Amino acid sequence: MSPKPRATDVKARLVEAAIRLLDESGPEALQARKLAAEVGVSTMAVYTHFGGMAALVDEVARAGFVRLSEWLAQVGETDDPVADIFSLARTYRQAVAEQPQLFAVTFGQSAPGGKRATLSDLTTEEGREAAQEGLEAFAPIVRATERAIRAGRFRPADEYQAAAQLWSALHGFVTLEASGHFGPAEQGIDHILLPLGITMAVGLGDTVDRARGSAEAAKAAWRARTGNAGQGGND
Amino acid sequence: MSPKPRATDVKARLVEAAIRLLDESGPEALQARKLAAEVGVSTMAVYTHFGGMAALVDEVARAGFVRLSEWLAQVGETDDPVADIFSLARTYRQAVAEQPQLFAVTFGQSAPGGKRATLSDLTTEEGREAAQEGLEAFAPIVRATERAIRAGRFRPADEYQAAAQLWSALHGFVTLEASGHFGPAEQGIDHILLPLGITMAVGLGDTVDRARGSAEAAKAAWRARTGNAGQGGND
DNA sequence: ACGGTTTCATAACTCGGTTATGTAACCAGG
DNA sequence: CCTGGTTACATAACCGAGTTATGAAACCGT
Numbered sequence: 001m002s003p004k005p006r007a008t009d010v011k012a013r014l015v016e017a018a019i020r021l022l023d024e025s026g027p028e029a030l031q032a033r034k035l036a037a038e039v040g041v042s043t044m045a046v047y048t049h050f051g052g053m054a055a056l057v058d059e060v061a062r063a064g065f066v067r068l069s070e071w072l073a074q075v076g077e078t079d080d081p082v083a084d085i086f087s088l089a090r091t092y093r094q095a096v097a098e099q100p101q102l103f104a105v106t107f108g109q110s111a112p113g114g115k116r117a118t119l120s121d122l123t124t125e126e127g128r129e130a131a132q133e134g135l136e137a138f139a140p141i142v143r144a145t146e147r148a149i150r151a152g153r154f155r156p157a158d159e160y161q162a163a164a165q166l167w168s169a170l171h172g173f174v175t176l177e178a179s180g181h182f183g184p185a186e187q188g189i190d191h192i193l194l195p196l197g198i199t200m201a202v203g204l205g206d207t208v209d210r211a212r213g214s215a216e217a218a219k220a221a222w223r224a225r226t227g228n229a230g231q232g233g234n235d
Numbered sequence: 236m237s238p239k240p241r242a243t244d245v246k247a248r249l250v251e252a253a254i255r256l257l258d259e260s261g262p263e264a265l266q267a268r269k270l271a272a273e274v275g276v277s278t279m280a281v282y283t284h285f286g287g288m289a290a291l292v293d294e295v296a297r298a299g300f301v302r303l304s305e306w307l308a309q310v311g312e313t314d315d316p317v318a319d320i321f322s323l324a325r326t327y328r329q330a331v332a333e334q335p336q337l338f339a340v341t342f343g344q345s346a347p348g349g350k351r352a353t354l355s356d357l358t359t360e361e362g363r364e365a366a367q368e369g370l371e372a373f374a375p376i377v378r379a380t381e382r383a384i385r386a387g388r389f390r391p392a393d394e395y396q397a398a399a400q401l402w403s404a405l406h407g408f409v410t411l412e413a414s415g416h417f418g419p420a421e422q423g424i425d426h427i428l429l430p431l432g433i434t435m436a437v438g439l440g441d442t443v444d445r446a447r448g449s450a451e452a453a454k455a456a457w458r459a460r461t462g463n464a465g466q467g468g469n470d
Numbered sequence: 471a472c473g474g475t476t477t478c479a480t481a482a483c484t485c486g487g488t489t490a491t492g493t494a495a496c497c498a499g500g
Numbered sequence: 501c502c503t504g505g506t507t508a509c510a511t512a513a514c515c516g517a518g519t520t521a522t523g524a525a526a527c528c529g530t
Contacts, residue, residue: 010477032518042479043518049477053518108339108414135416164417165431169400172407179342182399196400203438245508267487277510278487284508288487476527483520489513496507 011049013039018060022101030057030105057105064099064106069137071095078221081147082154082206086197086218088141089170093193096174097185107175141167148204155205162204169200194219246284248274253295257336265292265340292340299334299341304371306330313456316382317389317441321432321453323376324405328428331409332420342410376402383439390440397439404435429454 017038021029032043032053039045050056071094075087096103145166146159154162173182173193182188194215201211252273256264267278267288274280285291306329310322331338370377380401381394389397408417408428417423429450436446 031516033516041477044478044480044520047478047519107410161426161430162434164427165404165434168407168411168427168431169404169435170407171411172403172405175342175410176403176406191396192399192403195396196403199397199400199435199438200404201438203434203436266485268485276508279489279509279511282488472528472530474528477525479524480522481520482522483518485518486516488515491511491513493510494508496505498503498505500501500503 010039010041010045014045014049014056015059015063018056019063019099019102022060022105023099026101027105030060060102061106061108064102065137067099067102068092068095068106069139072137072140075140077144077147078217080214080217081144081151082201082211082214083217083221084144085141085148085166085201086194086215087221088144089193089197090189090218090222092170093174093177093189096178100178104178138163138167141170148201148206153201153206153210157204165204166200169196245274245276245280249280249284249291250294250298253291254298254334254337257295257340258334261336262340265295295337296341296343299337300372302334302337303327303330303341304374307372307375310375312379312382313452315449315452316379316386317436317446317449318452318456319379320376320383320401320436321429321450322456323379324428324432325424325453325457327405328409328412328424331413335413339413373398373402376405383436383441388436388441388445392439400439401435404431 014035017035018030021034021038030053032046035056036043036045046053046056050059071091072088075084075091078084142159142163145154145163148154149156149159149162173188173196176182177185177188177192182192198208198211198215201214202208206214249270252270253265256269256273265288267281270291271278271280281288281291285294306326307323310319310326312319377394377398380389380398383389384391384394384397408423408431411417412420412423412427417427433443433446433450436449437443441449
C-alpha cells in the first residue's frame with residue numbers, strides 16, 4: 001500500500017501518460033493498451049497498480065482536482081477580496097479551458113465510452129474521496145469570501161454558504177461554457193461571467209460600483225499576469 | 236424521413252427502453268444487446284435505425300432535453316415573476332434528482348461539435364432568431380426574467396444575459412449537488428439553492444425582502460403542487 | 471542465501487460494438 | 501398477379517478493448 005517513490009514509478013507514469021494522452025487525443029485515448037505502450041509496459045501494470053481501468057480513471061479525475069487546487073492556490077490575496085474572487089473565477093475558468101478533457105473527466109461529464117456512472121454515484125468510496133478533494137479546491141473561495149464579509153463588502157453570513165453560492169455560479173458557467181453553450185471564450189467571459197460575478201457580489205451585499213471596480217481590478221491584474229492584452233486566447 | 240406511427244415502432248421503443256434501463260440500472264445498461272433484447276429485436280435494429288450506439292445515445296440525450304423542457308413548461312406563470320424563477324429552479328433540480336442518469340447523459344452529450352443551437356448565439360442580436368428553437372428548456376427562464384425586468388423587480392438589462400446568469404447559477408448548483416457536494420437534498424435546497432436564488436435576485440436588482448417573499452411564495456406553491464410537507468423525498 | 475511477495479510479460483478469455491450476409495416483408499410499376 | 505428494388509430485420513462472424521491466468525524475474529526481510 002505504501003507507494004514507494006521509485007525512479008521507475010510505473011503507477012505515476014501511467015497517470016501522467018493518461019492525462020497527457022487525454023488532452024492530446026481525447027477520452028478515447030484512455031485505453032489500457034495505449035497507456036501501457038506509452039509507458040513501455042504491458043497492460044498488466046494497470047491491474048497490479050490500479051486493479052482496473054476504472055480506478056485509473058478515478059485517479060485521473062482526482063489529479064484534476066489537485067491540479068485545480070494548485071491553480072487556485074496560485075491566486076494571491078490582495079486587499080480587495082472581491083477582486084480576488086473575480087481572479088479566482090477567471091483562474092477556475094482558465095484551468096478548465098486549458099485542459100477541458102481532463103476536467104470533463106474530473107467533473108464526471110464525459111468518460112471513455114460513456115460507461116462510467118457520473119451522477120448519483122455517491123455510494124462508492126472513490127466518489128467520496130473526489131468530493132473531499134473538491135472541497136480542498138474550494139478552500140480559496142471560502143477564504144476570499146470570509147475576507148469579503150470581514151471587510152464589509154458582503155453582508156454578514158456563513159462564509160461556507162456564501163462561498164458555495166459563488167462556487168455554484170462559477171461552476172455552472174464553466175460547465176455550460178465548456179459544453180459550448182456560451183460561444184467564444186472572450187464573449188462568454190464579458191457577456192456572462194463578469195456580469196454574473198457582479199450580480200453575485202451585489203446580491204451578497206456589495207454595491208454595484210464597488211463590484212464593478214473589483215471586476216476591473218481583477219481584469220487588470222489578469223492582464224498583468226498573463227502578459228498579453230486580449231487574454232482571449234486559451235493557450 | 237417520415238416516421239410512421241407504426242404499432243411496432245422499433246426506433247421509438249429502443250429509445251424508451253434505453254431511458255428506462257438507464258434509470259433502472261445505470262449507464263452500463265446502455266448496451267446494444269441489452270436494448271435489443273428488451274425490445275425483442277436483434278442488435279441490427281440499432282444500426283438500421285441509428286447507425287450505431289453513439290447516435291442512439293445522442294437521441295437519449297436529446298430526449299432528456301425535451302423532458303426538461305416539459306418539466307419547466309409545466310411551471311405556470313403567476314403575477315410574481317421572481318417567485319416563478321424560484322419555482323423553475325426547484326423544478327429544474329427536481330427533474331435532475333428524479334432521473335440523474337438520464338440528465339448525466341444529457342449534460343454530458345451537449346457537445347460543441349453538435350451544431351445544436353444553444354445560448355452561444357443568444358447574446359448577439361442576429362443569432363437569437365435562429366437559436367430560439369434549440370432552447371426550449373431555457374425559454375421559460377428567459378420569459379420569467381423578462382417579466383421580472385418589466386415588473387421593475389430586476390434592473391433594466393438584457394433578459395438573455397440575465398437569464399444566462401440565472402441558468403449558470405442554477406445549473407452549477409444542480410450539478411454540484413448531484414455530485415454529492417451539498418449533502419442531503421433538503422439541506423442543499425435550504426442552505427444553498429434558496430440563498431443563491433435570493434442572492435441572484437438581489438444582485439439583479441430586487442430588494443432582499445421582496446426576494447425572500449418570492450422565495451417563500453414559491454416554496455408554498457411547491458408544497459401545494461407536490462402535496463406533501465417536506466417535499467424532500469426525491470421520489 | 472532463501473522463501474515469500476511484488477511486479478510485470480505473454481497470451482488467452484470475455485464482453486460489447488460493429489459488420490457481412492441473407493431473407494422476408496413491403497412497395498412501386500407493368 | 502408478377503417482379504424488381506428497397507427496407508427492416510435475424511443470424512453469425514469479426515474486432516477491439518478490458519480483464520484474467522499463468523509464470524518468471526526482481527525485490528525484500530530474515
